[in-house]
Amino acid sequence: MTNFGLPADFIEEVKRRNDIISVISKSLSLEKKGRTHWACCPFHFEKTPSFAVNEVEQFYHCFGCGESGDVIKFVEKYENMTFFEAVKFLAQNAGMSLPEINVKNADLEALKQKEKVLKALSLARDYYISKLDLTQNTPATAYVLKRGLTDEVVKYFGIGYSPDWNGLIRHLEREKISLETMKLAGLIEHNEHGNPYDVFATRLMFPILNSFGDCIGFTARTLDDSSKFAKYRNSTQTIVFDKSKTIYNIHTIKNLKKEQNIDYIIICEGTIDVIAMFKAGFKNTVACLGTALTPYHASELKRYTSKIILCLDGDNAGQNATYKAIDVLSETGLEVRVVKLKDNLDPDEFLKKYGAEDLKEALSVAKDSIEYKLDTLSIKNDLKDNYQKNTFITQALEVLKNLNSNSEKEIYLKIVAEKTDVPIDILRRDLQKDRVDNPHQNDGEMNEEKDFITRPQGEHKAVQFVLASIIHKQEYAFPALSKKLIFQNPNYQKLFDFAKECHLEGKTYTISSLFDYFEVEKNEDISRIINFNFSSFNENKKVYFDECLGKITLLDLKAKQEQLMKSFKEETDNAKRRQIAEKLTEIAKEIKNGDK
Numbered sequence: 370m371t372n373f374g375l376p377a378d379f380i381e382e383v384k385r386r387n388d389i390i391s392v393i394s395k396s397l398s399l400e401k402k403g404r405t406h407w408a409c410c411p412f413h414f415e416k417t418p419s420f421a422v423n424e425v426e427q428f429y430h431c432f433g434c435g436e437s438g439d440v441i442k443f444v445e446k447y448e449n450m451t452f453f454e455a456v457k458f459l460a461q462n463a464g465m466s467l468p469e470i471n472v473k474n475a476d477l478e479a480l481k482q483k484e485k486v487l488k489a490l491s492l493a494r495d496y497y498i499s500k501l502d503l504t505q506n507t508p509a510t511a512y513v514l515k516r517g518l519t520d521e522v523v524k525y526f527g528i529g530y531s532p533d534w535n536g537l538i539r540h541l542e543r544e545k546i547s548l549e550t551m552k553l554a555g556l557i558e559h560n561e562h563g564n565p566y567d568v569f570a571t572r573l574m575f576p577i578l579n580s581f582g583d584c585i586g587f588t589a590r591t592l593d594d595s596s597k598f599a600k601y602r603n604s605t606q607t608i609v610f611d612k613s614k615t616i617y618n619i620h621t622i623k624n625l626k627k628e629q630n631i632d633y634i635i636i637c638e639g640t641i642d643v644i645a646m647f648k649a650g651f652k653n654t655v656a657c658l659g660t661a662l663t664p665y666h667a668s669e670l671k672r673y674t675s676k677i678i679l680c681l682d683g684d685n686a687g688q689n690a691t692y693k694a695i696d697v698l699s700e701t702g703l704e705v706r707v708v709k710l711k712d713n714l715d716p717d718e719f720l721k722k723y724g725a726e727d728l729k730e731a732l733s734v735a736k737d738s739i740e741y742k743l744d745t746l747s748i749k750n751d752l753k754d755n756y757q758k759n760t761f762i763t764q765a766l767e768v769l770k771n772l773n774s775n776s777e778k779e780i781y782l783k784i785v786a787e788k789t790d791v792p793i794d795i796l797r798r799d800l801q802k803d804r805v806d807n808p809h810q811n812d813g814e815m816n817e818e819k820d821f822i823t824r825p826q827g828e829h830k831a832v833q834f835v836l837a838s839i840i841h842k843q844e845y846a847f848p849a850l851s852k853k854l855i856f857q858n859p860n861y862q863k864l865f866d867f868a869k870e871c872h873l874e875g876k877t878y879t880i881s882s883l884f885d886y887f888e889v890e891k892n893e894d895i896s897r898i899i900n901f902n903f904s905s906f907n908e909n910k911k912v913y914f915d916e917c918l919g920k921i922t923l924l925d926l927k928a929k930q931e932q933l934m935k936s937f938k939e940e941t942d943n944a945k946r947r948q949i950a951e952k953l954t955e956i957a958k959e960i961k962n963g964d965k
Contacts, residue, residue: 413436497587501530518644531572662698679707682715705738845911855925
């Protein structure tokens with residue numbers, strides 16, 4: 370596997386110093402049962418925990434979606450890092466320094482480029498902050514004071530100011546940042562004469578941080594509302610910034626999660642709303658930077674809470690965004706509620722007019738997503754008009770038919786009945802009729818838990834059981850390590866040879882270490898052995914193991930027999946044919962004895 374030139378013993382030491390239970394428990398709530406810790410999988414939606422973390426062997430496996438790996442792989446997947454970044458993160462966590470790396474490859478060069486871009490953005494953030502002097506009479510100061518942003522808030526969010534078109538460039542050049550890197554970071558562009566300029570010039574600057582607190586881009590607001598330029602400008606997509614994957618203020622959420630359980634996260638539309646909410650005490654607020662909420666956003670938020678309150682603008686665009694966001698969030702398994710603020714105000718305006726207590730009250734009575742959808746549909750249709758009433762009923766039943774349980778449907782059918790004065794029995798029959806017309810719609814809760822490990826039959830099953838027993842160091846399997854076992858599958862042979870070598874040399878290993886030797890994620894054969902489900906076997910495992918071992922010997926004999934028969938047919942020398950025939954006779958006897 371690609372280790373970016375990092376020594377194998379260094380990687381092993383990083384894993385040794387980062388206990389997988391300790392690392393994963395910082396992100397998931399684990400429940401210990403025996404030697405295994407269980408949680409709901411962070412990589413797919415489920416209600417029943419099927420994500421197992423083995424404390425002894427230091428690896429995880431989800432029996433629902435099949436994801437598995439060691440502590441490095443978990444950090445890679447969960448934190449959306451490269452392998453090198455995950456190793457670096459864990460090394461720092463353990464107080465270890467990275468060794469010198471001499472190897473050159475495309476992945477490493479891309480990583481170095483990424484680090485250069487992050488450095489440029491960090492220096493740019495510091496520069497912008499230094500230029501926002503609230504004691505000076507500047508357009509930026511006037512805007513900050515008008516918005517009522519305190520020194521504390523300005524400092525916490527790193528709000529800054531880009532006063533001109535070239536100051537940032539001169540500053541970064543003094544810091545040995547090239548124009549190429551500035552452009553890669555989305556900080557500069559070139560005019561028609563080929564001269565570079567700061568793309569955020571004369572704007573108030575709001576740094577965008579990732580969950581680790583790294584500056585990955587900016588949101589910039591023009592200070593002249595009569596300007597021909599757009600009021601807000603976000604960084605363009607770069608190697609570190611993707612608007613469809615970025616959540617503003619996510620670093621605060623991550624820090625909050627370390628201190629306390631987060632009951633819910635509030636989603637607003639813009640940076641100013643988030644900052645106003647933060648100032649009013651609602652620190653658990655984020656925004657999606659003017660883009661539609663994506664499944665990636667939903668998955669990221671699900672890492673920190675199970676409940677979302679949407680607090681988007683009350684205009685038509687905001688309502689449409691809310692409607693779409695509900696579906697995306699719900700599909701990820703999040704509970705979604707929606708708050709409608711008085712006078713269709715945005716959070717910043719509402720707080721200025723009514724205050725934090727009123728907002729707290731509004732949040733406490735936020736409607737669940739289904740009720741919000743029904744309310745929205747009833748407003749869009751005039752229920753005094755029979756045609757529009759019928760349209761509303763059709764749309765409402767379309768919403769309800771996707772609910773998991775009949776009891777849940779019953780709750781909302783009552784709301785539809787109250788809004789339309791149509792008896793609930795009739796609505797219930799109409800909903801049932803739709804079910805008959807669409808027979809593939811599942812009436813009950815779908816069972817998202819799938820048995821990832823299929824139980825192969827016959828000889829293949831025997832091979833897997835033997836190898837899994839050996840790799841997982843079952844006591845009854847130790848005698849097999851002194852034998853010469855031949856497997857037709859080269860991946861299986863590698864696993865056996867690895868275990869045998871460790872056994873003969875007195876080396877100890879954990880399942881976790883196999884992820885360093887084999888491309889487990891890309892190799893289904895090896896993945897099945899590592900994640901073998903022993904609980905599906907009720908037989909006496911030792912007796913069954915010995916039987917399976919016999920089958921493996923037979924498999925090897927039959928493979929040799931087949932090869933010899935092929936050689937016999939192709940051989941023209943009579944003496945050699947007799948030699949082959951003798952060997953075939955011996956093998957046939959062995960096979961006959963083994964089949965008894």
